[in-house]
Amino acid sequence: MDIQDLTRQLHIKNNSKIVMLVADGLGGLPLVPGGKTELETAATPQLDALAVRGVQGGSVPVLPGITPGSGPGHLALFGYDPLKYLIGRGALEATGVGFALQAGDVAVRCNFCTLDRAGNICDRRAGRISSHQSAPLAISLRQIEVPGVEVFVEPVKDHRFVVVFRGDGLTGDVADTDPQATGVPPLDPAATRPEGEKTVRAAKAFLQQARSLLAGQDKANFLTMRGFAGKPRLPTYEEVYGLRAAAIAVYPMYKGLAQLVGMTVLGAPTTLDEQVDVMARHWLDFDFFFLHFKYTDSSGEDGDFEAKVKFTAQFDACIPRVAALKPDVLIVTGDHSTPAALKSHSWHPVPTLLVSNCCRPDPCTTFGESQCLGGGLGQFEAKYLMTLALANAGRLGKYGA
Amino acid sequence: MDIQDLTRQLHIKNNSKIVMLVADGLGGLPLVPGGKTELETAATPQLDALAVRGVQGGSVPVLPGITPGSGPGHLALFGYDPLKYLIGRGALEATGVGFALQAGDVAVRCNFCTLDRAGNICDRRAGRISSHQSAPLAISLRQIEVPGVEVFVEPVKDHRFVVVFRGDGLTGDVADTDPQATGVPPLDPAATRPEGEKTVRAAKAFLQQARSLLAGQDKANFLTMRGFAGKPRLPTYEEVYGLRAAAIAVYPMYKGLAQLVGMTVLGAPTTLDEQVDVMARHWLDFDFFFLHFKYTDSSGEDGDFEAKVKFTAQFDACIPRVAALKPDVLIVTGDHSTPAALKSHSWHPVPTLLVSNCCRPDPCTTFGESQCLGGGLGQFEAKYLMTLALANAGRLGKYGA
Numbered sequence: 001m002d003i004q005d006l007t008r009q010l011h012i013k014n015n016s017k018i019v020m021l022v023a024d025g026l027g028g029l030p031l032v033p034g035g036k037t038e039l040e041t042a043a044t045p046q047l048d049a050l051a052v053r054g055v056q057g058g059s060v061p062v063l064p065g066i067t068p069g070s071g072p073g074h075l076a077l078f079g080y081d082p083l084k085y086l087i088g089r090g091a092l093e094a095t096g097v098g099f100a101l102q103a104g105d106v107a108v109r110c111n112f113c114t115l116d117r118a119g120n121i122c123d124r125r126a127g128r129i130s131s132h133q134s135a136p137l138a139i140s141l142r143q144i145e146v147p148g149v150e151v152f153v154e155p156v157k158d159h160r161f162v163v164v165f166r167g168d169g170l171t172g173d174v175a176d177t178d179p180q181a182t183g184v185p186p187l188d189p190a191a192t193r194p195e196g197e198k199t200v201r202a203a204k205a206f207l208q209q210a211r212s213l214l215a216g217q218d219k220a221n222f223l224t225m226r227g228f229a230g231k232p233r234l235p236t237y238e239e240v241y242g243l244r245a246a247a248i249a250v251y252p253m254y255k256g257l258a259q260l261v262g263m264t265v266l267g268a269p270t271t272l273d274e275q276v277d278v279m280a281r282h283w284l285d286f287d288f289f290f291l292h293f294k295y296t297d298s299s300g301e302d303g304d305f306e307a308k309v310k311f312t313a314q315f316d317a318c319i320p321r322v323a324a325l326k327p328d329v330l331i332v333t334g335d336h337s338t339p340a341a342l343k344s345h346s347w348h349p350v351p352t353l354l355v356s357n358c359c360r361p362d363p364c365t366t367f368g369e370s371q372c373l374g375g376g377l378g379q380f381e382a383k384y385l386m387t388l389a390l391a392n393a394g395r396l397g398k399y400g401a
Numbered sequence: 402m403d404i405q406d407l408t409r410q411l412h413i414k415n416n417s418k419i420v421m422l423v424a425d426g427l428g429g430l431p432l433v434p435g436g437k438t439e440l441e442t443a444a445t446p447q448l449d450a451l452a453v454r455g456v457q458g459g460s461v462p463v464l465p466g467i468t469p470g471s472g473p474g475h476l477a478l479f480g481y482d483p484l485k486y487l488i489g490r491g492a493l494e495a496t497g498v499g500f501a502l503q504a505g506d507v508a509v510r511c512n513f514c515t516l517d518r519a520g521n522i523c524d525r526r527a528g529r530i531s532s533h534q535s536a537p538l539a540i541s542l543r544q545i546e547v548p549g550v551e552v553f554v555e556p557v558k559d560h561r562f563v564v565v566f567r568g569d570g571l572t573g574d575v576a577d578t579d580p581q582a583t584g585v586p587p588l589d590p591a592a593t594r595p596e597g598e599k600t601v602r603a604a605k606a607f608l609q610q611a612r613s614l615l616a617g618q619d620k621a622n623f624l625t626m627r628g629f630a631g632k633p634r635l636p637t638y639e640e641v642y643g644l645r646a647a648a649i650a651v652y653p654m655y656k657g658l659a660q661l662v663g664m665t666v667l668g669a670p671t672t673l674d675e676q677v678d679v680m681a682r683h684w685l686d687f688d689f690f691f692l693h694f695k696y697t698d699s700s701g702e703d704g705d706f707e708a709k710v711k712f713t714a715q716f717d718a719c720i721p722r723v724a725a726l727k728p729d730v731l732i733v734t735g736d737h738s739t740p741a742a743l744k745s746h747s748w749h750p751v752p753t754l755l756v757s758n759c760c761r762p763d764p765c766t767t768f769g770e771s772q773c774l775g776g777g778l779g780q781f782e783a784k785y786l787m788t789l790a791l792a793n794a795g796r797l798g799k800y801g802a
Contacts, residue, residue, distance in 0.1 A: 027761075029759065029761055030761075030762065033454060033762065034762070037761075058779070062800055063404060063407070063785060063788065064778075064781055064785035064788055064789050065785060065787075065788030065789040065790075065791060065792035065793075065797060066407060066411075066788060066792070066797070066800050067792065067797065067798075067799045067800060068799065068800050068801055069799050069800065069801040069802040070801075070802065071801045071802055072800055072801035073801075082800070082801070083402045083407075084402075086801065087801065087802075089802050092801075092802045093802075227802075339759075341759065342759060344799075345799060346759075346792075347789075347792045347797075348761050349777075349779075369761060370763065370764055373763055373764070373775055373776070373777055373779070374775060378779060379779035379780075379781075
């Protein structure tokens with residue numbers, strides 16, 4: 001039985017408010033043996049005060065040792081088993097640029113590439129041309145017409161863009177056309193299951209016209225297609241938790257992920273302060289608020305320990321304004337760790353803090369990776385965080401008599 | 402989804418080396434309230450030094466409260482769900498003496514026993530006769546002929562030997578003939594499911610002829626059969642992890658277990674020092690080394706606390722030579738606990754230590770059961786240890802985008 005099979009049955013509606021603050025990539029590592037992590041190094045007086053009142057632990061995004069991407073990382077925080085629900089690469093990319101996928105759409109990640117005169121790939125990323133150069137090219141591909149299929153093209157970043165095919169009978173059962181090598185031509189689209197044939201025909205028609213349209217380009221004279229994927233079928237927050245949920249994010253990817261589980265995306269904030277403004281403004285309209293803070297992750301990916309420390313402190317400073325709204329349950333967590341030492345996402349458990357009037361406090365006095373080890377939440381799979389949130393909000397009934 | 406479904410997809414090859422040192426039955430119990438365990442009592446300066454650098458926790462071999470045999474205990478350490486994969490005892494014993502089981506074979510663990518004049522068992526282990534005496538007797542049983550079935554007999558150790566039946570339609574669905582008591586006759590072979598009938602007939606024919614052949618013996622004048630089992634189907638380390646794996650063990654059981662998951666058994670070492678010699682000699686040829694140390698378990702089984710303490714210290718002393726090889730990931734664990742106080746395997750979590758350059762250190766300063774409670778690995782199912790090993794070796798890609 002899935003944890004959401006339980007919450008579907010047991011959830012109760014009341015007037016409580018739950019806030020989940022996600023500092024992306026929050027967990028870290030010390031730079032030197034015996035040193036402190038980014039979170040432990042940062043001045044976080046607000047989070048430490050919450051640690052005294054609340055309960056903390058380490059959330060394991062997927063399973064021990066498994067490093068998640070942003071998709072599974074957030075699905076788990078939202079209470080969706082990340083091994084059961086998969087978001088295809090194309091669907092995630094489309095979501096990431098704010099494209100509202102519909103059921104039946106097939107999204108594809110595309111890379112501009114460079115072909116030599118013989119038609120072989122000589123650069124799989126078209127010299128990593130800048131967004132400045134590539135976005136107009138991607139937009140020029142919008143003139144492509146595929147009979148019976150609606151085609152959308154959205155620039156992403158650098159050499160990357162996304163194509164969405166919309167029409168009856170399309171599926172994601174198509175293999176990548178990127179041969180993952182140079183000196184050979186791109187592969188032709190090929191179905192991985194018979195159901196993919198109609199999408200194959202659409203992709204071939206698209207590629208044929210794109211070849212003509214791009215023929216005059218120096219670098220981006222063709223493209224490869226990867227990660228064909230339909231819109232994932234995810235039950236909504238309303239269905240599984242009975243929650244009216246809102247998402248407040250700066251980056252399209254996280255707005256998109258939240259939309260996939262039925263959250264309403266609020267406002268167009270560009271700073272953490274504006275995000276909190278948006279939350280305050282809509283405080284009465286929703287039961288659950290997901291607020292996403294990106295820079296703890298991006299600084300970690302950059303390997304910039306000091307920047308991650310700085311952004312962690314900046315994140316800490318938003319706490320009083322959120323706390324002033326008096327949420328019944330306040331959660332602070334991350335979707336995964338992004339240690340600056342590794343310059344990448346990692347598998348390490350993520351420091352997670354939960355404050356409510358009925359959490360059972362633990363002896364922790366600060367918020368951090370080492371303190372978490374003695375925290376009352378122990379180490380737990382992230383997919384259980386929402387159940388804990390609902391319980392602490394008085395929103396879960398008893399299981400069995 | 403099984404954890405190995407993930408590692409199959411996500412594993413990456415690189416030049417890292419992983420060493421898993423298994424002190425069999427490592428976990429223990431204090432003899433008196435407030436006392437220390439065997440591991441905590443032993444002088445383990447080397448393991449304590451690793452505890453400072455690394456991360457520790459308690460591994461739960463199968464599930465809380467479940468005491469494993471050597472088979473499930475090791476399968477779990479190797480990352481194979483011990484509830485999904487079962488190895489019959491006969492299959493394990495046969496593999497352990499280097500017998501290459503084929504699909505369809507049925508292997509049986511046999512004990513020489515002593516019958517009195519009435520045909521009742523008076524010694525279930527034939528006075529624990531030495532291998533020196535029993536091996537020729539076992540070999541003499543090779544003259545037994547069973548129509549339509551090929552029979553193999555292999556000496557094991559002391560009063561133990563193994564019989565393998567090969568032929569069409571044989572299965573392991575046969576109950577043990579050992580009544581687990583003296584003063585009663587051995588049981589007749591009986592099928593536990595209808596499919597076992599052909600094997601029952603082969604076993605009866607074998608026993609009848611063996612009774613005649615052994616009739617003149619003082620001690621070993623008959624035998625009991627246990628653990629009828631076919632060859633288990635296990636994917637290999639290469640398949641699920643992309644690892645070239647080697648096993649360095651003294652006892653046949655552990656060599657056999659390692660072979661079943663595709664490890665190469667190295668050398669014929671008889672001491673821990675020789676085992677480390679073998680590891681050093683083959684260091685460049687493999688990615689993963691499993692080294693098995695038996696005596697922490699056998700002393701625990703004997704209920705000899707002091708001996709277990711001594712063997713634990715002896716195990717500790719091998720660490721510097723292993724560490725000198727500079728493995729990227731060094732794991733120290735056991736397949737289960739064997740507290741001298743219980744004189745048997747137990748369900749208690751097993752102290753487990755992992756050292757790598759990217760483990761997140763914890764506040765532990767010594768290696769032991771109490772320290773494990775505050776360790777960064779928390780309590781975890783042993784089947785996740787390999788995922789953690791691969792992650793720490795940089796051998797696992799990201800799950801999802």
